[in-house]
Amino acid sequence: MSDGGKAESKTGKKSRITRAGEDNFGRAISKVAVAQICENVGFESFNESALDSLADLAIRYLLDLGITAKFYSNLAGRTECNVFDIIQGLDDLGMSTGFSGASEVEFNCAISSGVVTEIRGYVESAEETPFAQPVPHFPVVGEWRLIPSFLQMGEMPGFKHIPEWLPAFPDPHTYIHSAMWNERVSDPRTDKIELARQHRKAERALLNLQQRLVCNGLPVASTSAEPDDYRSGLEVNDIENQVLANLSEDEDQDESPAILSGKRSGEAKMENHVTLLETFAPAVEAMKDGHSDSGNYGEKSFPGKRPAVCLEFKGDKNVFGESLDLRIRNKNFGRTAPCFGREDEKDDKKRRVEFILRQSLENQQELT
Amino acid sequence: MNAQSSQQQSSDGRHDDDAALTDFLASLMDYTPTIPDELVEHYLAKSGFQCPDVRLTRLVAVATQKFVADVATDALQQCKARQSAVVKDKRDKQQKVI
Numbered sequence: 001m002s003d004g005g006k007a008e009s010k011t012g013k014k015s016r017i018t019r020a021g022e023d024n025f026g027r028a029i030s031k032v033a034v035a036q037i038c039e040n041v042g043f044e045s046f047n048e049s050a051l052d053s054l055a056d057l058a059i060r061y062l063l064d065l066g067i068t069a070k071f072y073s074n075l076a077g078r079t080e081c082n083v084f085d086i087i088q089g090l091d092d093l094g095m096s097t098g099f100s101g102a103s104e105v106e107f108n109c110a111i112s113s114g115v116v117t118e119i120r121g122y123v124e125s126a127e128e129t130p131f132a133q134p135v136p137h138f139p140v141v142g143e144w145r146l147i148p149s150f151l152q153m154g155e156m157p158g159f160k161h162i163p164e165w166l167p168a169f170p171d172p173h174t175y176i177h178s179a180m181w182n183e184r185v186s187d188p189r190t191d192k193i194e195l196a197r198q199h200r201k202a203e204r205a206l207l208n209l210q211q212r213l214v215c216n217g218l219p220v221a222s223t224s225a226e227p228d229d230y231r232s233g234l235e236v237n238d239i240e241n242q243v244l245a246n247l248s249e250d251e252d253q254d255e256s257p258a259i260l261s262g263k264r265s266g267e268a269k270m271e272n273h274v275t276l277l278e279t280f281a282p283a284v285e286a287m288k289d290g291h292s293d294s295g296n297y298g299e300k301s302f303p304g305k306r307p308a309v310c311l312e313f314k315g316d317k318n319v320f321g322e323s324l325d326l327r328i329r330n331k332n333f334g335r336t337a338p339c340f341g342r343e344d345e346k347d348d349k350k351r352r353v354e355f356i357l358r359q360s361l362e363n364q365q366e367l368t
Numbered sequence: 369m370n371a372q373s374s375q376q377q378s379s380d381g382r383h384d385d386d387a388a389l390t391d392f393l394a395s396l397m398d399y400t401p402t403i404p405d406e407l408v409e410h411y412l413a414k415s416g417f418q419c420p421d422v423r424l425t426r427l428v429a430v431a432t433q434k435f436v437a438d439v440a441t442d443a444l445q446q447c448k449a450r451q452s453a454v455v456k457d458k459r460d461k462q463q464k465v466i
Contacts, residue, residue, distance in 0.1 A: 066415030
């Protein structure tokens with residue numbers, strides 16, 4: 001038992017598998033068989049490593065017996081083995097342990113050789129325990145997949161000295177590396193467009209809401225009359241302006257930059273409050289009637305300045321941080337005021353005011 | 369003549385032996401060894417042993433089984449001897465483990 005001492009392997013299971021090689025199925029079966037034999041002998045449990053060693057030993061014995069028997073048959077000039085070959089092989093293997101009648105091996109009395117006697121005794125005495133489970137025939141031979149020859153591939157070997165019936169060369173893409181470019185369409189652009197679309201939706205919804213407020217008889221500036229919390233009504237109005245201005249952008253007339261700038265500069269005071277409302281009232285009415293043409297809308301409410309179109313959405317920059325979250329939350333309403341991307345000192349305040357406005361509108365809606 | 373007669377006798381003996389061997393091999397067919405036939409055939413094929421006869425395969429299987437059983441029996445005796453030496457200290461019976 002040469003490797004009986006090898007108990008645990010160092011790295012555990014993995015090294016055991018790599019050591020066994022391709023013979024795992026056979027080893028597993030032999031482990032079960034050996035375990036059954038040991039159980040018959042009287043053992044109650046096994047150590048994993050001990051069982052492995054014993055199974056390995058059994059396999060080696062089998063192999064050795066086969067090799068020796070083959071050797072004896074070859075010695076006698078045959079290729080097929082005989083019962084006598086096996087008996088002689090058994091004698092050979094049993095030499096180390098010894099058996100009765102070892103001195104009389106020279107005689108060809110196979111039946112009276114000690115080993116056979118012992119085996120006979122074993123067969124008669126030991127109880128018969130067949131293997132626990134049915135074992136399929138193994139090893140299973142898979143189909144041989146031959147490499148097609150040049151002729152079969154329909155190719156011509158590149159060189160004259162290569163005949164056609166030899167296996168073909170592999171395809172060039174398997175061994176030649178060619179550069180690859182990323183063919184993806186630019187995603188950020190589509191993202192921005194999507195963001196702008198959502199902006200417009202939100203603006204439209206907000207405007208609808210204001211319409212409703214107007215209908216209910218409350219002045220549009222009811223937004224300022226709403227609960228507390230504004231920094232100033234003008235800021236709200238500024239937001240309104242932006243909202244309405246950006247609605248015009250929705251119709252692809254980008255007047256918002258000019259208009260915003262104009263409005264903002266002009267409306268730092270409360271005096272312009274009413275005038276603004278007056279200005280925007282027709283716009284609100286227009287929206288009430290239905291979504292009128294952009295042309296009318298533009299003409300009514302704004303001076304006829306139409307500078308060059310330049311979309312000012314900076315979608316990648318979340319000026320109003322919570323607006324996106326709310327958009328996600330209120331998909332159907334789209335109530336969030338869009339982010340306008342203007343970097344001035346009022347951004348912070350505007351953000352806060354907008355948030356408050358949204359909250360108040362929410363409350364209003366729940367009430368109505 | 370003496371040699372011939374002795375030869376004849378030995379050949380007769382051999383016939384008897386052969387008959388006994390045949391009987392033995394036939395008796396093997398009744399006994400199903402614990403090691404399955406497919407496993408034995410696989411490893412014999414691996415080592416170059418070529419024989420279509422099932423009885424020989426059974427013989428090899430039985431021989432291997434006997435070998436393993438011998439090893440296990442010796443191990444069991446070792447285990448018992450080891451435990452009996454310890455039992456004097458511990459009264460409880462221990463499990464027999466390889």
